[in-house]
Structures are given as structure tokens and as C-alpha cells.
Amino acid sequence: MLVLQLLVSGIETGALYALTAAGFALIFGATRIFHFAHGATYALAGYAFVFASRLGLTWPLGGLLALLVAVGFGLFLEAAVYRPIQRHHGAFFTIFVAAFGVVIVVQSLIELSFGRAFVAISTPLTRAHEILPGLYIARVFWLAIVVASLVFVSLGAFLARTRAGIGLRALSENPDLLRAFGLSARRLSALAFALGSALAVPGAVLGAATTGLSPAVGAHVMLISLAASVVGGIGSLRGAALAGLLLGIVETLVVAFLDTQWSEAAGFVVLFVFILFRPSGLFGAAVAR
Amino acid sequence: MIAYLLNLAQLAAIFGLLSVSLNILIGYGGIFSVAHAVFFGLGAYAGAHVALDLAPDILLAALAAALIAGVFSALLALPALRVRGEYFVIASLGLQMLATTVFTEASDVTGGLGGLVGIPPPTLFGVSLADPLVFLLVCLGALALALAVVRLLMRGSFGRALMALRDSESAAEALGKNVPLLKTLAVLLGGAGAGIAGALFAFQEAFVNVESFTLDQSVLIMAMVIIGGAGTLAGPLIGTVLLLALPAALTFIPGLPPTDIGAVQQLIYGLAMTLLMIFRPAGLAGRRAGQR
Numbered sequence: 001m002l003v004l005q006l007l008v009s010g011i012e013t014g015a016l017y018a019l020t021a022a023g024f025a026l027i028f029g030a031t032r033i034f035h036f037a038h039g040a041t042y043a044l045a046g047y048a049f050v051f052a053s054r055l056g057l058t059w060p061l062g063g064l065l066a067l068l069v070a071v072g073f074g075l076f077l078e079a080a081v082y083r084p085i086q087r088h089h090g091a092f093f094t095i096f097v098a099a100f101g102v103v104i105v106v107q108s109l110i111e112l113s114f115g116r117a118f119v120a121i122s123t124p125l126t127r128a129h130e131i132l133p134g135l136y137i138a139r140v141f142w143l144a145i146v147v148a149s150l151v152f153v154s155l156g157a158f159l160a161r162t163r164a165g166i167g168l169r170a171l172s173e174n175p176d177l178l179r180a181f182g183l184s185a186r187r188l189s190a191l192a193f194a195l196g197s198a199l200a201v202p203g204a205v206l207g208a209a210t211t212g213l214s215p216a217v218g219a220h221v222m223l224i225s226l227a228a229s230v231v232g233g234i235g236s237l238r239g240a241a242l243a244g245l246l247l248g249i250v251e252t253l254v255v256a257f258l259d260t261q262w263s264e265a266a267g268f269v270v271l272f273v274f275i276l277f278r279p280s281g282l283f284g285a286a287v288a289r
Numbered sequence: 290m291i292a293y294l295l296n297l298a299q300l301a302a303i304f305g306l307l308s309v310s311l312n313i314l315i316g317y318g319g320i321f322s323v324a325h326a327v328f329f330g331l332g333a334y335a336g337a338h339v340a341l342d343l344a345p346d347i348l349l350a351a352l353a354a355a356l357i358a359g360v361f362s363a364l365l366a367l368p369a370l371r372v373r374g375e376y377f378v379i380a381s382l383g384l385q386m387l388a389t390t391v392f393t394e395a396s397d398v399t400g401g402l403g404g405l406v407g408i409p410p411p412t413l414f415g416v417s418l419a420d421p422l423v424f425l426l427v428c429l430g431a432l433a434l435a436l437a438v439v440r441l442l443m444r445g446s447f448g449r450a451l452m453a454l455r456d457s458e459s460a461a462e463a464l465g466k467n468v469p470l471l472k473t474l475a476v477l478l479g480g481a482g483a484g485i486a487g488a489l490f491a492f493q494e495a496f497v498n499v500e501s502f503t504l505d506q507s508v509l510i511m512a513m514v515i516i517g518g519a520g521t522l523a524g525p526l527i528g529t530v531l532l533l534a535l536p537a538a539l540t541f542i543p544g545l546p547p548t549d550i551g552a553v554q555q556l557i558y559g560l561a562m563t564l565l566m567i568f569r570p571a572g573l574a575g576r577r578a579g580q581r
Binding site for chain 2: 272
């Protein structure tokens with residue numbers, strides 16, 4: 001029963017990882033910007049939600065605030081950090097270092113205003129109910145599954161059917177041709193950042209309600225997103241989502257066999273092996289070299 | 290006060306050695322590693338064990354540290370040979386995260402979170418180096434040696450080939466440079482340098498534990514190189530002095546609660562990293578953008 005119980009919570013964690021990783025993959029796929037500060041977006045959204053619930057705002061209002069913060073932050077970074085760097089330089093490591101600086105700044109700002117300790121909000125949603133003998137499932141599990149599926153279905157439809165969605169996919173394949181068609185690469189890249197950042201919100205909000213948040217949560221989430229993107233194939237949304245789900249499950253199931261300290265490391269063993277032997281990931285085209 | 294300044298100077302020399310060794314990878318080789326603290330840690334553990342189990346001879350400890358760190362640098366050379374760019378950064382991140390867990394869990398060797406305590410003061414051929422001033426001179430000597438080696442190598446054919454590879458891997462390959470060998474050597478050299486810094490660090494602190502060898506430390510070393518100016522001789526040293534002086538300077542700001550110093554320090558250096566990348570990506574000592 002322990003394994004089943006762990007599997008359930010692994011799926012819950014994995015669904016939220018999948019969303020966040022898909023956001024990272026969407027941004028990287030469309031703009032080729034290695035948005036290392038995606039985890040900072042997650043942390044800010046989560047803390048915005050905590051802030052709202054401390055003010056006594058309701059769930060939807062808190063979620064809306066988190067969404068506004070995430071999207072605003074993503075757009076701000078795109079306009080104030082990434083675009084100026086790309087204009088004159090464009091070396092990926094410059095972007096990486098700048099983004100890492102942002103991660104550090106956000107983490108220390110959160111530390112200064114919310115303290116170092118874990119914060120969590122309690123809600124009746126996380127109260128577990130016994131579904132089978134020995135198997136407890138909280139309502140938040142179903143919520144995570146439903147939200148993740150809904151978001152993925154609508155994202156898929158958006159990318160496949162709408163003009164902007166097709167533009168986003170075109171941006172990743174051939175920015176020059178896009179310009180020739182009279183579409184604005186700049187506006188589409190802002191759209192990618194807005195959408196990708198919004199994808200971090202469900203994970204952040206539900207994360208605040210379940211596992212809790214700490215200032216360092218951004219770094220952890222970012223590492224997971226990276227790992228999921230590589231394992232899934234960089235830039236592949238579907239791959240990142242699937243790998244995010246898998247990583248969540250692996251990370252949780254490992255606990256049944258090893259000490260909890262190894263759960264994060266397990267994900268990185270998978271990551272390291274993938275980079276060495278299959279850098280294009282599960283779904284990616286061979287782009288690594 | 291004198292003791293405090295001497296301690297700070299020793300740390301500056303040790304971290305200078307660290308950033309100079311990382312500069313071989315980042316600045317000259319274009320190998321963007323964020324796992325340098327791993328080799329720093331391996332060297333520190335190796336040095337500590339030599340001092341605790343054999344003899345506190347600093348030369349012996351440094352050699353063992355360089356050897357261990359050099360051998361394990363193969364773990365970084367492997368992905369460096371196979372992938373580039375973002376992929377390599379992610380691989381080195383993965384290595385760093387794994388190493389942190391291993392350092393914490395392998396408590397038979399590393400002492401886990403408790404660390405290795407009671408490292409005796411260093412000696413050299415039986416002569417004690419326990420005096421802080423003497424030890425500072427030893428650290429500065431190691432740093433000077435590393436700088437001389439880097440300067441010599443980067444002017445020679447190895448350095449030129451390495452920099453050619455950094456600027457265009459395919460061009461270097463087309464000119465018949467042995468790319469895998471160059472990369473492996475650069476990683477080995479950087480790793481061994483970090484290992485020696487680790488051994489010195491173990492003697493300096495008389496105590497090592499995993500907290501000094503985490504991702505945060507790797508990022509700090511990387512920031513020293515980048516902020517100072519990657520690929521220059523003086524850049525890493527400037528970055529080291531600036532970033533080490535920062536926490537010390539912050540303690541003098543009136544009205545800042547001591548508990549917040551850590552966060553404010555992080556805030557400043559994170560901000561410095563971002564702003565510098567936007568306005569002066571080559572670092573303080575580096576040439577202006579577009580000149581390279």
C-alpha cells in the first residue's frame with residue numbers, strides 16, 4: 001500500500017512539475033532563451049498567493065494575484081533583461097548568468113520580506129480521505145489532475161488552432177520567415193513569456209497549499225524544470241510535460257526504497273545519464289551538437 | 290582586528306586560486322561549469338584526510354587533493370566532450386546536485402553534515418606553518434604559482450589552441466587541433482587547481498563540511514570570474530576581492546540587522562550579476578562588448 005500511496009502523491013507532484021516544465025519548454029522552444037529564472041516566477045507566484053490569503057482574500061482572488069505577478073514578472077524579465085542582452089550580445093552564457101542573478105535577487109527579497117522558514121496555507125482541500133483501506137487521497141490530488149489536464153488540453157488547442165499559437169510555433173522554427181510574413185517576433189516572444197510564466201502559477205498555488213514554500217523553492221523548481229526539459233527533449237512541450245510527470249513520480253517513489261535525501265538526487269542521475277547518452281531527450285530532434 | 294584581516298586575506302588567496310582555476314574552464318576554454326565547488330570539496334576532503342590520518346604536511350595534502358580532484362574531473366570532462374552550451378551547463382548542475390547529496394550522505398568519508406573536525410595546523414617538511422602570517426604567505430604563494438602557470442600556458446600553444454576552440458570549435462577542429470584532448474586537459478587543470486584550493490581551505494578552517502561545497506558556492510565562484518572578467522588574468526582576482534569584501538563591508542552599515550546581512554549580500558551580488566550582464570557582459574576587467 002505504501003508504494004500505491006507514494007504513487008498517488010508522485011502523480012500529484014508530477015502533474016504540477018509537468019505544468020511548470022511545460023512553461024519553461026514553451027519559452028525556450030519559442031524564443032531560444034534559456035529562461036533560468038523560471039523558478040523565480042514560480043516562487044513569486046506562490047508567495048503572492050500566500051500574501052493574498054494572509055490578507056484574507058479568497059482562493060480565486062489569490063490565484064488571480066499570483067497569475068498577475070507571474071505574468072508581469074515574466075514580461076518584465078523579457079523586456080528588461082533578456083532583450084537588451086540579446087540585442088548586443090546573444091551568448092547564451094551571458095543570459096544564463098543574468099537569469100541566475102535574478103534568481104538570487106528574488107530569493108533574497110523573499111527572504112527579507114517573508115523570512116527563511118517554510119510557509120504554507122492550510123485549507124480543507126488537503127485533508128486526506130481514505131479511498132481504499134490504507135490509501136489516503138486528498139481532494140487537492142483531483143484538483144491537481146483536473147487543472148493540469150485542462151491546461152494541457154487548452155494549451156494544445158491554442159498552439160494548434162489559433163493564429164497566435166501557430167505564430168509561436170513558427171517563431172521557434174524560423175524567426176526570419178516569420179518577419180517576412182509580417183508577424184512581430186517581438187510581440188510573439190512577449191506572448192511566449194506571458195504564457196510560459198502563467199503555466200507556473202497552478203503549481204505554485206497548489207504547492208503553497210500542499211508542500212509549502214521556502215525562499216529556495218525557486219531553485220528547486222527550476223532544476224526540476226530543466227531536468228524535465230532535457231529528459232523530454234529541449235523545446236518539446238509534450239516531452240517536458242511527460243518527463244515532469246515521470247520525475248515527480250520517480251522522486252516520490254524513491255522514498256520507498258532509499259532515504260529521502262536521495263529523492264532529489266535520483267532525478268539528477270536520470271538527467272546526467274540522459275545528457276551523456278541521449279542529449280536530444282525522449283521527443284527532441286538531435287540538436288545538442 | 291589583525292587576526293580578522295589575516296583570516297580574510299587567507300580566504301581571499303584561497304578563493305583567488307579557485308576563481309583562477311575556474312577561469313581556465315570558463316574564460317579560456319568556454320566550458321561553462323557550475324560544478325566547481327565539487328572539486329573544491331573533493332580537494333578539501335582529501336586534504337583533511339591526509340592531515341588527519343597521515344601527516345599534516347601541506348605539500349602532501351595539496352598533492353593528494355590535486356590528484357583526487359583531477360581524477361574526478363573526468364566526470365565533468367565526459368559531458369564536456371559530448372555536449373555544448375545549455376546542455377553542458379545543465380549537466381554540470383546535475384553533477385553539482387549529485388555531489389552535494391553524496392557529500393552529505395557518505396558520512397564515513399566526509400563526516401556528513403557534521404563534517405571533519407580537528408584538522409591539525411599545517412607543516413612543511415616538519416616545519417610548522419601554524420602562524421597565520423606564514424600560512425597567508427603559503428596561500429599567496431600557491432595563488433602566484435597558479436597565476437604564473439595560467440599566464441605561461443595561455444601564451445603557449447596549449448592556451449592558443451584552447452582559446453581558438455572557445456571561439457569556434459569547428460574551426461579549431463578543422464585546423465587539426467585535438468579538441469577532446471584540449472577540453473579534457475582544461476577540465477583536469479581547473480579541477481586540480483580547485484582541489485589544491487580545497488586542501489588549503491581545509492587547513493585554514495581546521496574544519497570542513499558539505500555546506501562549503503554546495504551549488505551556492507559554485508555560483509559564487511562563477512560570479513567572481515564573471516563579474517571580474519572571464520578570460521583575463523586579473524579579472525578573477527578583482528571579482529574575488531570584491532565579492533569577499535562585500536559581506537565584510539555590509540557589517541559596517543549601521544541599522545542593518547545582522548540576521549539580514551546574508552540576504553542583503555545575496556541581493557547585491559545577484560543584482561550585480563544581472564546588471565553587469567546587461568551593461569558590461571565581459572566583466573569589469575574585460576574588454577567592452579563587441580571587441581572580441
